[in-house]
Amino acid sequence: MNKKNFDSKLKQLEQQHRKLAQRPNPKQKEGNGIFDRYRFPVLTADHTPLSWRYDFDHATNPHRAAR
Numbered sequence: 001m002n003k004k005n006f007d008s009k010l011k012q013l014e015q016q017h018r019k020l021a022q023r024p025n026p027k028q029k030e031g032n033g034i035f036d037r038y039r040f041p042v043l044t045a046d047h048t049p050l051s052w053r054y055d056f057d058h059a060t061n062p063h064r065a066a067r
Contacts, residue, residue, distance in 0.1 A: 006058050017050055 001009075007032035028037040 001063055003058050006062065010056060013050060015053070017046075020046055 023040065025038045025040050025042075028039060031037050050056075054065075
């Protein structure tokens with residue numbers, strides 16, 4: 001993968017991550033009266049910072065593979 005494609009894929013990854021992090025998480029109507037339940041899980045593996053999952057150096061990771 002050339003540097004231009006690498007940067008393009010990286011930008012797309014960052015946009016997807018930003019969209020996930022900024023997604024509204026509405027409260028569910030049903031609950032047990034003690035805890036509020038929400039539509040989406042609070043944290044998933046997709047919420048971890050991209051720098052924890054990927055090596056962004058094109059020289060050492062030209063195919064943008066996960067760590």
